[in-house]
Structure formats: structure tokens, C-alpha cells
Amino acid sequence: MVQVVWFKKDFRTLDHAPLHAASLAGDVLPLYVVEPSIWNFGDLSVRHYQFVKESLTDLNVRLKKLGASLYVMVSDMVEALDRLYEILGPFVMHSHMEHGLTHTYERDRAVKAWMDAHECVWREYQGDAVLRGKYVGHRPTYMKTYLKSPVIPVPKSIQGVKRSDKTLGNVDLLDTFTPPGSPADAPVRGGESEAIKHANAFFQSRFKAYQISISKPAKSIHSSSYLSAYLTWGNISIKSLHKATENHLKTLKETQQTFYKKQLSAFHTRLFWRSHFVEKVEMKPWIDHISKDPRYDDVRHRDSDAFKKFTTGHTGFPFVDACIRFLNRTSWLNFRQRAMLTSFACNTLLLDWKDVGRFLATQWIDYEPGIHWSQIQMQAGLIPPRHIPIYDVIKQSKETDPDGAFIRMNVPELAHLNADDIHEPWTLDSNPYIAPMVDYATVLKASKETLYQIKKEPKRKPYV
Ligand SMILES: Cc1cc2nc3c(=O)[nH]c(=O)nc-3n(C[C@H](O)[C@H](O)[C@H](O)COP(=O)(O)OP(=O)(O)OC[C@H]3O[C@@H](n4cnc5c(N)ncnc54)[C@H](O)[C@@H]3O)c2cc1C
Structure with a gap:
């Protein structure tokens, strides 16, 4: 069976469990589906779309080097699955768990029902230090255990699926869809390559004034990591970033650079906050429209x-x-x-x-x-x-x-x-x-x- 990798908000090749597992299991069809109902929901805009397009273009280059190409469809997900089934017959689909609002949960439930009804297998992988469902055990310990687990390497090679069909487009198809909103004049650019560049720049020097400048509008532009978009769209994994931060902290400790260590520790703490807050929608997917008070x-x-x-x-x-x-x-x-x-x-x-x-x-x-x-x-x-x-x-x-x-x-x-x-x-x-x-x-x-x-x-x- 063909191994479909459904990219959702995880546009990278390093530490990508679904891609890695699929590459070991058979012919791989990497897929991104532009879902109009998700993009038109009201919380996303052309700014995010531009970032996603850049991310997917970069991802496609990386996949091609490994032996596969990215396929793109523009349709709601269940409709996309129908079309995939017509082309491929039964397939296995791999993706990261998504932590989102009610409408994305509902979409995922519809996908699960479709997969079960068509005897296709959907394998979901953990992509953040987030507990799914009700709390079991000690959450901070759980979070740290996940973050300490090994980073999954980029697949050595990927056997791209041979067959294709004109209903499955390539990245050019992304230009046929325009979400609402106005573009930014000077946005950060998307992609795994950009994420790595930003992370390197941060660890090399930006972090040195991280905490002292964090609330200063003009200074924080030069000392904040600017990594949030790369984390949101999965150009870099939270686990890789934690590990990189820990390594840098160790070096600073060994060389007794106490002031700089304090700056970087403040950043490290925020990475934990991130997973803590991402988890909120697991319990309360309604927080965008129902007031807590x-x-x-x-x-x-x-x-x-x-x-x-x-x-x-x-x-x-x-x-x-x-x-x-x-x-x-x-x-x-x-x-x-x-x-x-x-x-x-x-x-x-x-x-x-x-x-x-x-x-x-x-x-x-x-x-x-x-x-x-x-x-x-x-x-x-x-x-x-x-x-x-x-x-x-x-x-x-x-x-x-x-x-x-x-x-x-x-x-x-x-x-x-x-x-x-x-x-x-x-x-x-x-x-x-x-x-x-x-x-x-x-x-x-x-x-x-x-x-x-x-x-x-x-x-x-x-x-x-
Ligand atoms: C009203 C409001 C809405 C926000 N919405 C978002 C959002 O949609 N996405 C988002 O990533 N951040 C959000 N933040 C948190 C924070 O402002 C941004 O993460 C930060 O400004 C991004 O810049 P940076 O990547 O340089 O962050 P850094 O200061 O370098 O922090 C590193 C990373 O830690 C995480 N982080 C930092 N601060 C927080 C925090 N308070 N809570 C949880 N995680 C944090 C982010 O992933 C960030 O990339 C929001 C804050 C407020 C007050």
C-alpha cells in the first residue's frame, strides 16, 4: 500500500516521525491539502498562507533530494481522501497529531471516520510535548520525557510514489488559492532552511541580550529569537530546539558565562511554556469563542x-x-x-x-x-x-x-x-x-x- 504523508503544520524533514516511518514502510506520497474551510475559518490569512507556501517550496526541494516530490490538492480533506482512494486504492496515512480548535478536531474526526470506513490506516504521531486527552500522570515529567527522546533523523532516502494523476498537483497549485487578508510588507520567510538560519543566528549572538531586552520594542527586534513562526508551522521541532538550547546552556555553564546563561535560560523556560499553552486546546478547543468567565x-x-x-x-x-x-x-x-x-x-x-x-x-x-x-x-x-x-x-x-x-x-x-x-x-x-x-x-x-x-x-x- 502507498504510504501517504499528510503534512499539516509540520513542514520539515528533520524530526518528522510520520515521514521517517513512511520512508521505511514503502512508496511514499508526501501530500499537502489546501483546505478552504480551514483557511477561510476567520483566524488565518494570506500572511500565514505565504509563509506556508514558502515552507512547502523549501520542503519540496528537500524531498526531491531524498527521492520524492510533494503533491498538493486544493479541497476539503474528506473530498481529498475520496480522490486519493480513486487513484491509489487502500492506503496508509501518516501524520502528526494536530492541537487545534473545534473545527480542526471535527475535521480530524471526519478523517478518522472516513479512514475506518474505507479500511485505510491512519497513523498519528506525537509532534509536541503535549498530552492528548485527560491528564494521566505528572505532566511536567511527561513533557520532559518527550523532549529528551531522540530527534528523529532525516530519512536517508525516500522511495517516491511512481504513479501520479492530474488531480494531484505540485507546489504550483498553491497559487490557485487566495485566503483573506492583506500581505505584510516585511514578513519573516517560511521554510526549514530559514528556521535553521534563524536558530543559528539566535544561538550565535542574539540571545546575549534576550531577557534584558524582551519587553523593549526596538531592542527586542534584535534579541528575540523570532522562532515562533517556525515552531507554529513546524519548520523546526520543539524537541530539536530544546536540545540545541540545552547544548548551548551547557557550554555557557562550562565557560562560566553566567550572564549569558541567564539570558538563554529565560528563552529555555519559554519553550516549556509553549507546550503548556499548546496543550490548552486539547482540553478546551472552544477557547476562541466561549469566554472562560x-x-x-x-x-x-x-x-x-x-x-x-x-x-x-x-x-x-x-x-x-x-x-x-x-x-x-x-x-x-x-x-x-x-x-x-x-x-x-x-x-x-x-x-x-x-x-x-x-x-x-x-x-x-x-x-x-x-x-x-x-x-x-x-x-x-x-x-x-x-x-x-x-x-x-x-x-x-x-x-x-x-x-x-x-x-x-x-x-x-x-x-x-x-x-x-x-x-x-x-x-x-x-x-x-x-x-x-x-x-x-x-x-x-x-x-x-x-x-x-x-x-x-x-x-x-x-x-x-
Ligand atoms: C495576546 C497574546 C497572544 C499571543 N499569541 C501567540 C501565538 O499565537 N503564537 C505564539 O507563538 N506566541 C504567542 N504569544 C506569546 C509571545 O508573545 C510570542 O511567542 C513571542 O512574542 C514570539 O516571539 P519570539 O519567537 O521571538 O519569542 P521568544 O521570546 O524568543 O520565545 C521563544 C519561544 O517561546 C514561546 N513563547 C514565548 N513566550 C511565550 C508565552 N508567553 N507563552 C507561550 N509560549 C511562549 C514561543 O514559541 C516562542 O517562539 C502571544 C502573547 C500574547 C500576549
Whole structure:
């Protein structure tokens, strides 16, 4: 039987268990299916698609060197399986487990039902340090055990399937589909080769200022790893990255470079956080549309004018606008900036957290449902218990961008202002910028009072 390898969000050849197993089992048909219902769901955009296209082009080059080519289909998955069956008869399909929202679980359930009904075998492999289903045992131990397991080598060679059919296209077919959204001017490029380049650059020097610059908008551009998109789309495996980090940490320890070791340890910790958050959608695949705290369900609203000002970076608050414009141009922001934007939109403007979350998901290239929706709900104060994170955007601006370099870089209208004036241009005799969309102090105070008043009400469980 032909061994189909279904690439989902794992566009690489190293540490790819499904590809490795298939290469040992027989003739291999590497496959990517562009599923319109997944791409048009509302949380993905042309930005992600461009990244995926680059990843698949790179993957195809790598597969060809090993003896196989990548096939592409544009259709929903069950329909794709029907066509495969017509061409191949019964087949074995290998893929990584996907950790996603309700609609991708439903797609996977439909695939399983189809495979069972057609007496085809679907082998799913673990691709992250994530426990499927209910917790069994001690999760941190489980996570570490997985991460310590060996990295699976690139197959020595792959016997590509001989037969083909015109319903199975090659990577050129990717150009026939266009998802919604607008492309970024300066995005990170996708692909395993790019992931390796970024990882090398990080371990060589970027990491040296990792932690001290993590929340600084202009500096973090040069010290963050920028590896999140490569992890999201599986250009690099979490296991390989953990191992590479551990090796570098060992060298730093041996050479007693304590300061640098601290920087890299902070990065290492975040890799654990990643798996912890990815796991959230295993238990709560509904977190993109059901609030964890329904007490706040009625307080946030849809305001298309405010939403437009926020999403285009025309709020009149220089730092907020700089963050949004940078995001729209590059598809990336550091953690603090993401948290502040979410809080500003959900806790100051009181915009609907689902709309805000969906917009941000389509913009950042590393959109990973488990991390993303947990953070959106957390920053909107819906995941208890401690506090509702309300960031003062003026304070953030002065603290994290004291000389205004990041604002100047992204809001050219303010490039001529000095550090004293750039954070609050409305305090000048003549404001050279758009007027703030709201009276900040008044709205911030009112929203805070509203949210904290609700927090005093008796707790309620999510309506799942
Ligand atoms: C509202 C909001 C939404 C977010 N959505 C996403 C998302 O969709 N995808 C995503 O990868 N990250 C998300 N993050 C977390 C974080 O902001 C990004 O991982 C980080 O900015 C990516 O840049 P980097 O790769 O240079 O990260 P680094 O700082 O170099 O971190 C290394 C890796 O650790 C992981 N990581 C870092 N911070 C976190 C965190 N707080 N929680 C879980 N994992 C983390 C990421 O995989 C990241 O690539 C979100 C944060 C907020 C506040």
C-alpha cells in the first residue's frame, strides 16, 4: 500500500516521525491539502498562507533530494481522501497529531471516520510535548520525557510514489488559492532552511541580550529569537530546539558565562511554556469563542469605528499606533506589546475580545491557537484569578520606548518630535498628530471601575 504523508503544520524533514516511518514502510506520497474551510475559518490569512507556501517550496526541494516530490490538492480533506482512494486504492496515512480548535478536531474526526470506513490506516504521531486527552500522570515529567527522546533523523532516502494523476498537483497549485487578508510588507520567510538560519543566528549572538531586552520594542527586534513562526508551522521541532538550547546552556555553564546563561535560560523556560499553552486546546478547543468567565459577556461590544482605528493604527495614541503599524508591516510583536494591545482594546476600549483575538490571529504569523486564545482571554481578564491586566499605554510608552525610537520608526508623522513630546503629542500647543480617539484618563478610569465591579459578582462557569 502507498504510504501517504499528510503534512499539516509540520513542514520539515528533520524530526518528522510520520515521514521517517513512511520512508521505511514503502512508496511514499508526501501530500499537502489546501483546505478552504480551514483557511477561510476567520483566524488565518494570506500572511500565514505565504509563509506556508514558502515552507512547502523549501520542503519540496528537500524531498526531491531524498527521492520524492510533494503533491498538493486544493479541497476539503474528506473530498481529498475520496480522490486519493480513486487513484491509489487502500492506503496508509501518516501524520502528526494536530492541537487545534473545534473545527480542526471535527475535521480530524471526519478523517478518522472516513479512514475506518474505507479500511485505510491512519497513523498519528506525537509532534509536541503535549498530552492528548485527560491528564494521566505528572505532566511536567511527561513533557520532559518527550523532549529528551531522540530527534528523529532525516530519512536517508525516500522511495517516491511512481504513479501520479492530474488531480494531484505540485507546489504550483498553491497559487490557485487566495485566503483573506492583506500581505505584510516585511514578513519573516517560511521554510526549514530559514528556521535553521534563524536558530543559528539566535544561538550565535542574539540571545546575549534576550531577557534584558524582551519587553523593549526596538531592542527586542534584535534579541528575540523570532522562532515562533517556525515552531507554529513546524519548520523546526520543539524537541530539536530544546536540545540545541540545552547544548548551548551547557557550554555557557562550562565557560562560566553566567550572564549569558541567564539570558538563554529565560528563552529555555519559554519553550516549556509553549507546550503548556499548546496543550490548552486539547482540553478546551472552544477557547476562541466561549469566554472562560461569562460574567463579562455583556460588557464588551462591537464598535466598528473604534475597531477600525485600532486595527489600522489610527487611535491617536502614538505607542499603540506604532505597535499596530509595526505588526501590520512585519507580522511580529514581542510579548509585552501583544499583551498591551489586547488589554487596550479589550479593557480600555471594551471591544469584543473575540473580534480583537481574531484580528490579531490573522496578523501575527506565529498564530498558535492554544497560546493565542489563552493569552487573549488572560489579557482580557477572563482567565482568573489574580487581576484584570489593565496597561496604561502612556506609561508603557515612556517605560519601554523612552527615547521614542520605536514610535519614530513606525509613525513617521511624529518623526520630528523629541523624546519629551512624542509620547503625548496632544499636550503640545498644536498637536501634530491625529487627536486621541478617546479621552484616555476618563475612559481608562470608567472601564476599570466597570470591570472591577463585575469581578465582585459571584463566579460562573463557562457556558460550554
Ligand atoms: C495576546 C497574546 C497572544 C499571543 N499569541 C501567540 C501565538 O499565537 N503564537 C505564539 O507563538 N506566541 C504567542 N504569544 C506569546 C509571545 O508573545 C510570542 O511567542 C513571542 O512574542 C514570539 O516571539 P519570539 O519567537 O521571538 O519569542 P521568544 O521570546 O524568543 O520565545 C521563544 C519561544 O517561546 C514561546 N513563547 C514565548 N513566550 C511565550 C508565552 N508567553 N507563552 C507561550 N509560549 C511562549 C514561543 O514559541 C516562542 O517562539 C502571544 C502573547 C500574547 C500576549
